[in-house]
Amino acid sequence: MKKQAKFGVGISVIVVSLACLAWLGYGESKTYYHTIAELQSLKGAELSHRMRVGGTVAAGSIRRFTGRVDFVLEGEGKSLPVSYVGSDPLPDTFVDKSQALVEGRPTDGRFVAEVVQAKCASKYEAAPGRTVATSSTATR
């Protein structure tokens, strides 16, 4: 039927054009997530991808310089030296022993990060095996 066809065309045009935009946007922003341990086993093209790595900020490792902040990220027994070179101030939650997520690329044994996100260190350390009421900040 003619009007069904018209609707069909209209709907397809919208969906296809949005799908194209989605594909472009995906390409522009896709970021792989790796653990510190995985990082050492990456090779070749994978190393040049933009990626995110999560870990805990080693106590006492934060050093601030002009234009750069160095620290060490620890996770699963491994450690990773990171240099944050972004222009935005580091989040207030970025302190010793906070859980941090860095985004950037590995370069020459270090990790050069453009974005750093940090979460508050848990206020309640639940000893293994115990269920003490744990709280996480700002949980909704």
Add this chain to the structure above:
Amino acid sequence: MDVFGSFALILAFICAVYAFGGGIAAIVTRHPLLVKSTRQAGIATCCLIFIATFSLEYLFFSDNFSAAYVVAHSNRALATFYKVAALWAGQEGSLLFWSFLLAIYVFSVLIAYRNKNGELMPYVGVILAGVQIFFLTLNNFVASPFKALAVPGANGAMDLVARTDGNGLTPLLQYPEMVIHPPNLYSGYTGFTIPFAFALAALLARYPGEKWIHLTRKWTMIAWCFQTAGILLGAHWAYAVLGWGGYWGWDPVENASLLPWLTGTAFLHSVMMQEKRGMMKVWNVWLVFSTFILCILGTFLTRSGVVSSVHAFAQSSIGSWFVGFLIVIFTVCLAAYLKNRDYLKSENQLDAIVSRESSFLFNNLILLVSCIAVLSGTLFPVLSEAVSGSKINVGAPFFNKVNIPIGLFLLFLTGVGPLLAWRKTSVESLKRNFAWPLIIGLVAGAVIFALGCREIYSLICFSLCFFVTATIVMEFYRGAKVIRVRSSASYLTSAIELTMRNTRRYGGYIVHMGMVLVFIGLAGAAFNQNVQKEMQPGSSMQLGKYKLVLQSFDSKPEANYTGLRLNVEVFVDNKPLMMLYPERRIFETNGETGTMVAIYSTLREDLYVVYAGQSPDTKLPVIHAYLNPLVKWIWFGGVIVVFGTLVALLPNRRAVLVLSGAKQSAPEPLVHGMTPSVTYREGHD
């Protein structure tokens, strides 16, 4: 008091189980005693939840630090209104708060309709009880807020501990919006349970379509209003407190709140198709189901840690409970649909592409595409890991690329839709209605282009905003003119009278106007500027027309923090304008820091100044200043949206027929371009 509270909570659970089981028995046997007692049980469940919540609040107010939850989120020095808000600062308390708000809705529904809709209410009661059972299970057995503080003792037993003071509330949460954003947002999330219950109940009971739509619409509008307010308050909070200069980051938790808003908006529009033309019944039922499912999915994303976010936290096993609940909901909805879908057959077909039906159809289509896009983008790490083994994240460029064109198309439909006729619009009517707004839109676009704007999306956005504003103003003008002819009142009075006679329609136009303002505010983001500089007293920085001079800095101890404050003077054309005080706060109890942004906000732009930190070498303060155009329009637009929704919720004022003298009441203003149709029914509340 904590024993009292947890006892109330377990009683609530028992009442809810009876309301559910007994309710099903009531539907099957239709025994009046069962019907009544299960309704009473439903009301009792709510009251017991209120008691439990107040008990927890009492623990906060009385500084009872033997309760683990109070220790975790409060301390003696905390201001009173933050002690109230500490209730929802953590997992257990926020889940209880969810139950509390849901109980307010359930209580209102059970009381309001206790003598009406007798065929439907037993089903509604059962469904609401079912949802409450889930949350009460979490409240009682999985994440209890009444746990006492204890540490492992000598022989493996737990010893109770009473602390003298607590850990305090996280600094990021010590901001007025902590007191209003979660209640609003949660009221939105829980509010969508009510339309869901009515829709599912109507499907199960095969209740007449028009009636359940009527009931559902009002409750959906209430929930939608809270959800809108909640989202905008969250954005404002992020803007004012975090100091990154933005208000929306496409973070998973932000997206989680947007998803039900998108389907809820789609539903509020497509519902009109069902009312006027008996169409889209299947679609509407699934939209309501999806909205509720997305609410539960949203809280699952936030609490389970399945996707990493600045808001959501550590991995927690509570996620699996939500997954289970989602599976149950979906199964029930699907079963109900498959069993009774013949009851949802459409009465009419789409007649023409240039009609109001088709504009609603496109409205729904793109809202749904946006919803799917945002959902996929948010869940992408989970999906990609399942498919390819590596976790891939998508960021703001993806979401913006897809949603900006969608937003612009929606804006276009907002102007066009209300002026199209049902079924088919004639060319004459098109010319009459759209000539002026189209011209105004194009002229506005040309003027803005001439003023130097070259961003294509912003140009389109501003043109469309003027276009839509023109269509809305025209609607009010035409309607007011008709009323004015008979009553000789001013245009303003006539416009108000017009609105009060058809609150839903003209309230809706006010909401649209509010959204136009929000879009104007969003369009300003394309022109943001910022500059960062290390400053010493006496030095200055320039941003746009503002010159910022650091006069001095000091440190001020307060009740539970020390404030490091910068005194910045702002000059425009070398004339002093005002002082701004960007601040960093260091909190004593946990050593955390918070950023207080100093904002000078005008309709034209926001001057946003952040004390970014200290330079590591020189220890001098670093100031990061932003110039964000048009941001105030977003908040202002949000207020208009909420106001418009409240207007739309009011009952219509009936036109009074006065028989004395020559004065007669004005007839209902004609809707333009309306071709009379057999099934035409103008919406009355």
